[in-house]
Amino acid sequence: MKLRGVAIGAGYFSDFHFDAWQRMPGVEIIGLCDQYESKAKSKALQYGIPNYFTSIENMLEMDDIDFIDIITPPVTHYELVKKAADKGLAIICQKPIAPDANEAVEMVNYAKKLNVPLMIHENFRFQPWHREIKKLLDQNLIGELNKITHFCRMGDGWGDDAYLARQPYFQDYKRLLIYETGIHFIDTYRFLAGEFKDVFAKLRRLNPVIKGEDSGMMVFEMESGVWITCDFSRFNESNAENARYTFGEFTFEGSKGTIRLYPDGNITIQKLGAKETKHKYMHNQIGFAGDCVYATQKHFIDSLINKTPFETSGEDYLKSLSIQERIYAACSI
Amino acid sequence: MKLRGVAIGAGYFSDFHFDAWQRMPGVEIIGLCDQYESKAKSKALQYGIPNYFTSIENMLEMDDIDFIDIITPPVTHYELVKKAADKGLAIICQKPIAPDANEAVEMVNYAKKLNVPLMIHENFRFQPWHREIKKLLDQNLIGELNKITHFCRMGDGWGDDAYLARQPYFQDYKRLLIYETGIHFIDTYRFLAGEFKDVFAKLRRLNPVIKGEDSGMMVFEMESGVWITCDFSRFNESNAENARYTFGEFTFEGSKGTIRLYPDGNITIQKLGAKETKHKYMHNQIGFAGDCVYATQKHFIDSLINKTPFETSGEDYLKSLSIQERIYAACSI
Numbered sequence: 001m002k003l004r005g006v007a008i009g010a011g012y013f014s015d016f017h018f019d020a021w022q023r024m025p026g027v028e029i030i031g032l033c034d035q036y037e038s039k040a041k042s043k044a045l046q047y048g049i050p051n052y053f054t055s056i057e058n059m060l061e062m063d064d065i066d067f068i069d070i071i072t073p074p075v076t077h078y079e080l081v082k083k084a085a086d087k088g089l090a091i092i093c094q095k096p097i098a099p100d101a102n103e104a105v106e107m108v109n110y111a112k113k114l115n116v117p118l119m120i121h122e123n124f125r126f127q128p129w130h131r132e133i134k135k136l137l138d139q140n141l142i143g144e145l146n147k148i149t150h151f152c153r154m155g156d157g158w159g160d161d162a163y164l165a166r167q168p169y170f171q172d173y174k175r176l177l178i179y180e181t182g183i184h185f186i187d188t189y190r191f192l193a194g195e196f197k198d199v200f201a202k203l204r205r206l207n208p209v210i211k212g213e214d215s216g217m218m219v220f221e222m223e224s225g226v227w228i229t230c231d232f233s234r235f236n237e238s239n240a241e242n243a244r245y246t247f248g249e250f251t252f253e254g255s256k257g258t259i260r261l262y263p264d265g266n267i268t269i270q271k272l273g274a275k276e277t278k279h280k281y282m283h284n285q286i287g288f289a290g291d292c293v294y295a296t297q298k299h300f301i302d303s304l305i306n307k308t309p310f311e312t313s314g315e316d317y318l319k320s321l322s323i324q325e326r327i328y329a330a331c332s333i
Numbered sequence: 334m335k336l337r338g339v340a341i342g343a344g345y346f347s348d349f350h351f352d353a354w355q356r357m358p359g360v361e362i363i364g365l366c367d368q369y370e371s372k373a374k375s376k377a378l379q380y381g382i383p384n385y386f387t388s389i390e391n392m393l394e395m396d397d398i399d400f401i402d403i404i405t406p407p408v409t410h411y412e413l414v415k416k417a418a419d420k421g422l423a424i425i426c427q428k429p430i431a432p433d434a435n436e437a438v439e440m441v442n443y444a445k446k447l448n449v450p451l452m453i454h455e456n457f458r459f460q461p462w463h464r465e466i467k468k469l470l471d472q473n474l475i476g477e478l479n480k481i482t483h484f485c486r487m488g489d490g491w492g493d494d495a496y497l498a499r500q501p502y503f504q505d506y507k508r509l510l511i512y513e514t515g516i517h518f519i520d521t522y523r524f525l526a527g528e529f530k531d532v533f534a535k536l537r538r539l540n541p542v543i544k545g546e547d548s549g550m551m552v553f554e555m556e557s558g559v560w561i562t563c564d565f566s567r568f569n570e571s572n573a574e575n576a577r578y579t580f581g582e583f584t585f586e587g588s589k590g591t592i593r594l595y596p597d598g599n600i601t602i603q604k605l606g607a608k609e610t611k612h613k614y615m616h617n618q619i620g621f622a623g624d625c626v627y628a629t630q631k632h633f634i635d636s637l638i639n640k641t642p643f644e645t646s647g648e649d650y651l652k653s654l655s656i657q658e659r660i661y662a663a664c665s666i
Contacts, residue, residue, distance in 0.1 A: 146539055146548070149564060151482070158605050200533055202552065202560065206479060206588070215479070217552055217562055219535065227535065229550055229564060231482060236586040239593070239601075239609045253569040255539070260572070268572075272491050276572045 002028045003301060006059050008080060009071030010034035010043040012166060013094070016287055017071055017121075018047040020294040027301055029069075033059045056080060060087050067092065067304065069121075069297075073169070075099050078107040081118070085110055090117040092300045096179055097317065101325050108314035119300050119310035120317040124184035125191035126295035128283040129246060129261050134192055136259055136279070141269065143256030148193060148228040150185065152248030155237030157214045162207050162234075176212030177203065177234060178327050184247070185230055187312065187320040192252075193226045196323050203331040206235040218327060238263060245289055265290060335361045336634060339392050341413060342404030343367035343376040345499055346427070349620055350404055350454075351380040353627040360634055362402075366392045389413060393420050400425065400637065402454075402630075406502070408432050411440045414451070418443055423450040425633045429512055430650065434658050441647035452633050452643035453650040457517035458524035459628035461616040462579060462594050467525055469592060469612070474602065476589030481526060481561040483518065485581030488570030490547045495540050495567075509545030510536065510567060511660050517580070518563055520645065520653040525585075526559045529656050536664040539568040551660060571596060578622055598623060 007017065007029055021029045033053040034040035044052035053059040060068075060083060067090035070080050074096045084091050091111060097104035097120060111118035124130070137145055156163060163170035170176055178186075190196070198221040203213040215233040222228060237243070240263030250261040257271035265283045270276040283290045296312075303310050310316070340350065340362055354362045366386040367373035377385035386392040393401075393416060400423040403413050407429045417424050424444060430437035430453060444451035457463070470478055489496060496503035503509055511519075523529070531554040536546040548566040555561060570576070573596030583594040590604035598616045603609040616623045629645075636643050643649070 147566070147569070149484070151484075155605075200552070202554070204560075217560060219533070219550055219552060221535070227537075227550060229562075231562060233480070233586070236480070236591055237603065237605060239591075239603055253566070258569055258572075270570065270572055272488075272570060 002026055003066045003304065004064055005029050005067045005069055006031040006033070006062065006065050007049075007069040007071060008033040008056055008059070009094075010036070010039040011071065011073075014043065014071045016293040017069055017297065018043060018049070020287060020291075020297050021069070022047050023294065024298060024301065030065070031059045031062055056083055060084065060089075065089055067300075070094060078103055078110075081107050082110055085114045085116040085118075088114070088116060090304055092119045092121050092297065094121045095183060095317070097314070097321065101321055104321055105318060108318055111314055117304060117310070118314040119303070120312045120314060121296055122184065122187050122312040122317060122320070123288065123292040123296040124188045124247070125311065126299060127246070127292040128281065128290045128295070129265055129267060130188055130192065131295075132267060132279075132281045133250075133252060133259055133261060136269070137192065137252065137254075141257070142252065142254030142259055142271070145193065145224075145226050145252060145254045147251070147253040148189065148226065149251040149253070150228070150230045150232075150248050152185070152230070152232045153236050153238040154181075154234040154243055154247070157207055157210070157234035158236070159207075160209050162209060171210045173210075173212045175328065176210065177214055177216050177232060178324050179212075181234070182216065182218075182230070182232060182327070183320060183324050185232070186323045187317065189220065189222075189228050189230075190320060191311070193222045193224060193228060195223045195319070196326075197221050197223045199323065199326045199330060201327040201330045203327070206233070216327075216331075240264065245285065247289065335359055336399045336637065337397055338362050338400045338402055339364040339366070339395065339398050340402040340404060341366040341389055341392070342427075343369070343372040344404065344406075347376065347404045349626040350402055350630065351376060351382070353620060353624075353630050354402070355380050356627065357631060357634065363398070364392045364395055389416055393417065393422075398422055400633075403427060411436055411443075414440050415443055418447045418449040418451075421447070421449060423637055425452045425454050425630065427454045428516060428650070430647070430654065434654055437654055438651060441651055444647055450637060450643070451647040452636070453645045453647060454629055455517065455520050455645040455650060455653070456621065456625040456629040457521045457580070458644065459632060460579070460625040461614070461623045461628070462598055462600060463521055463525065464628075465600060465612075465614045466583075466585060466592055466594060469602070470525065470585065470587075474590070475585065475587030475592055475604070478526065478557070478559050478585060478587045480584070480586040481522065481559065482584040482586070483561070483563045483565075483581055485518070485563070485565045486569050486571040487514070487567040487576055487580070490540055490543070490567035491569070492540075493542050495542060504543045506543075506545045508661065509543065510547055510549050510565060511657050512545070514567070515549065515551075515563070515565060515660070516653060516657050518565070519656045520650065522553065522555075522561050522563075523653060524644070526555045526557060526561060528556045528652070529659075530554045530556045532656065532659045532663060534660040534663045536660070539566070549660075549664075573597065575618075578618065580622065
């Protein structure tokens with residue numbers, strides 16, 4: 001029998017969700033809700049979803065719902081989680097969790113109190129290159145890891161029309177770079193290298209038309225002793241064909257060599273004293289960023305079926321969020 | 334009439350000096366001194382230098398010496414500068430100036446008191462790509478500069494035999510990475526982006542066989558507001574054909590685009606919204622690192638002839654040294 005889900009939110013990113021659900025065996029999305037009927041209707045039609053709603057309450061009155069996928073803006077998440085948790089549904093909810101850290105904690109606690117499974121839809125750690133590199137690191141391929149260097153230039157944040165095409169509300173975010181995007185990286189670093197110890201950060205606004213920060217330099221020391229540097233700007237541009245595939249270049253250095261991740265998804269290995277060689281693995285330019293939305297949603301479904309913990313449970317994700325808060329506390333822009 | 338110079342020190346790096354002097358019109362090296370007679374003799378023979386010595390005093394008794402080139406280890410510099418300054422010679426002296434900052438200040442003051450021209454042989458800022466990029470920045474090609482990103486992996490510092498082939502005494506340096514090499518970068522950043530304001534730094538030793546630090550991460554904010562990040566390791570390796578040509582990759586980002594310097598000396602320009610294109614300029618794989626030793630020594634000679642200030646006068650170089658001291662003060666390894 002298939003797991004039956006409903007979804008709320010039909011904005012820019014929801015297409016990646018619906019596309020992934022549609023391709024996933026063992027799952028059917030039986031209802032879709034959006035505040036705008038036209039959007040709800042057209043997306044439902046597009047993805048073969050049999051019911052659409054403009055009211056969450058109406059949608060949740062359907063029979064035999066197993067889970068809800070929350071794809072709306074952060075400001076709505078807590079209320080929606082409450083309603084879904086009250087119905088006992090398993091929840092997968094997009095990030096950022098909430099407008100601020102307090103509300104995020106409350107939301108996570110609410111689901112916990114009702115013993116409802118809550119996973120945050122954090123997809124970066126599920127990108128195929130990070131899964132592959134984590135495996136290589138665990139195999140001790142480059143010895144003891146000492147440094148992760150991440151250089152990311154999204155280049156969608158310059159000019160008066162910055163962000164308008166894709167996510168226009170970004171211009172008004174008081175916190176942009178880390179709150180919206182850097183949180184992905186923080187979580188991915190935790191996946192790759194464990195928990196954080198020291199945080200150094202500088203943030204600034206390069207484009208005067210926006211309210212928040214669009215550029216930052218972070219230096220982290222992890223509990224393991226690994227250093228991670230994150231040099232991140234949405235203003236300046238990458239020279240990659242596609243700056244939104246791997247979201248930057250990564251270098252992993254250890255006592256025995258170097259692993260590099262290139263913006264086209266290529267991974268190379270260079271043992272100390274040897275030549276750099278290409279490492280073969282599977283990754284595809286389908287869906288979002290190596291089809292990581294699919295992998296994230298698949299992890300949610302598999303964990304529900306197997307009753308195993310989510311990697312990015314609400315509780316776990318609060319750890320990533322606490323690093324975000326330390327970064328903002330270290331800077332004022 | 335030619336300028337007549339003498340030189341002291343016939344170690345690893347002196348070949349670059351003698352080769353450059355030999356190619357330079359208007360200069361002749363008339364004497365060479367080294368504590369080992371065999372080395373002094375063979376280098377003198379190799380470069381057509383008519384006299385060799387094992388005593389600096391004897392060498393300085395020659396007639397009509399205009400300048401001295403000091404190519405010995407730092408611990409000897411102050412004494413040699415004193416002797417040369419007492420004779421009224423113009424001095425070009427290798428870096429590091431001295432074993433510690435106090436001695437460096439004393440040495441610079443000594444030459445100043447005697448009104449003797451003293452230039453520090455700091456060659457990195459004279460590398461052709463930095464001269465070219467400085468010109469492009471001054472032409473406002475990428476608008477207002479906001480960031481310089483420098484990633485350098487020398488890779489000569491791993492294994493039990495680290496540094497033994499070229500500069501074996503490096504293993505015993507209590508300060509290695511910044512004192513010996515990072516000082517080049519500091520001075521180059523000053524050339525490119527003016528004076529320093531804030532200094533963040535982390536240093537560590539990755540190779541346990543050495544005494545000093547071989548790896549570091551620095552984040553600088555300049556008085557101009559430009560951020561500079563220097564991610565530097567002598568332990569881990571580059572994937573460049575030659576890691577000792579440009580000494581790393583550089584990215585210069587501004588309000589209108591990006592200039593990139595690749596390890597093979599290629600410079601590219603990428604205006605915002607446009608493709609990355611190659612920028613043509615002159616650079617050659619002769620001498621050391623784009624023949625910057627030649628350019629440095631040429632600057633010394635030209636400045637003497639034209640009675641213009643040295644870019645890297647003793648006094649100016651103390652500013653670079655003060656940043657080195659701030660870096661070490663910020664860290665203990």
